[in-house]
Amino acid sequence: MAVNLYDAAYELEKAIRQSDEFRRLKQVYDAVNADDSARRMFENFRNIQMNLQQKQMMGQEISHEEVDQAQKSVALVQQHPTISKLMEAEQRMGMVIGELNQLIMKPLEELYGNPTGR
Amino acid sequence: MAVNLYDAAYELEKAIRQSDEFRRLKQVYDAVNADDSARRMFENFRNIQMNLQQKQMMGQEISHEEVDQAQKSVALVQQHPTISKLMEAEQRMGMVIGELNQLIMKPLEELYGNPTGR
Ligand SMILES: [Ca+2]
Ligand SMILES: [Ca+2]
Numbered sequence: 411m412a413v414n415l416y417d418a419a420y421e422l423e424k425a426i427r428q429s430d431e432f433r434r435l436k437q438v439y440d441a442v443n444a445d446d447s448a449r450r451m452f453e454n455f456r457n458i459q460m461n462l463q464q465k466q467m468m469g470q471e472i473s474h475e476e477v478d479q480a481q482k483s484v485a486l487v488q489q490h491p492t493i494s495k496l497m498e499a500e501q502r503m504g505m506v507i508g509e510l511n512q513l514i515m516k517p518l519e520e521l522y523g524n525p526t527g528r
Numbered sequence: 529m530a531v532n533l534y535d536a537a538y539e540l541e542k543a544i545r546q547s548d549e550f551r552r553l554k555q556v557y558d559a560v561n562a563d564d565s566a567r568r569m570f571e572n573f574r575n576i577q578m579n580l581q582q583k584q585m586m587g588q589e590i591s592h593e594e595v596d597q598a599q600k601s602v603a604l605v606q607q608h609p610t611i612s613k614l615m616e617a618e619q620r621m622g623m624v625i626g627e628l629n630q631l632i633m634k635p636l637e638e639l640y641g642n643p644t645g646r
Contacts, residue, residue: 415624418536418543419631425536427635436639469587503636506533510632513537514625517545521554 422510431506435499442496452493455483540628549624553617560614570611573601 426432442448458480465472487493544550560566576598583590605611 415540415543415547415628418540419628422533422536422540423631423634425533426632429533432635432639439639507632507636510533510537511629513541514544514628514632516541517550518621518625521550521557 426506426510429506431499431503435496435503438492438496438499441492445492448490448492451486451490452496455487455493458483544624544628547624549617549621553614553621556610556614556617559610563610566608566610569604569608570614573605573611576601 442452462472462476462480465476487497560570580590580594580598583594605615
């Protein structure tokens with residue numbers, strides 16, 4: 411990778427670290443992890459979500475009990491003041507990353523969508 | 529998205545466009561598309577590949593004939609002087625994009641891999 415490309419990527423990484431969205435995410439992530447009960451509740455929620463996603467991807471059946479358990483864990487974390495803030499911050503950060511990826515992929519999309527000599 | 533984040537992403541996009549890897553890719557991509565026979569051969573190869581990938585993802589069976597056809601189309605494009613250069617350029621560009629994505633995801637990976645208060 412050429413120097414100016416690496417420099418530009420490094421500057422972007424720095425801008426991400428300094429962005430409001432990342433600072434906010436770090437703040438609420440640390441708050442959740444500093445609180446044992448919140449951390450366990452969030453880890454439990456994450457495990458349930460990942461387990462369901464894996465089953466869906468592998469085409470395995472999901473039982474009524476599992477759907478119930480998942481809905482309850484979503485309701486729990488949504489009502490938790492710190493965890494709900496973390497999930498909101500993750501969503502915002504995810505949108506930023508999505509926009510950045512779109513920008514980075516723009517040259518390629520233009521090239522493949524619009525060949526010069528066709 | 530904040531202004532400095534957007535600026536940094538825009539600078540990176542510009543650096544990608546000006547990179548040797550992207551210029552080279554555009555050059556050989558245009559060369560393939562300017563040559564009707566090469567373009568058709570490459571499109572045929574791409575269609576076969578995408579078709580196989582879709583079948584794999586959906587867990588569908590792939591016949592011996594399809595495997596045969598895919599291997600033949602790979603051999604054809606690898607021997608084609610312009611198309612083989614395009615595939616090489618795509619691979620290099622893909623590696624650059626992969627490195628850029630890794631850099632951009634570094635702040636998040638550090639955060640999630642290493643919570644401060646745990
Ligand atoms: Ca072209
Ligand atoms: Ca923490």
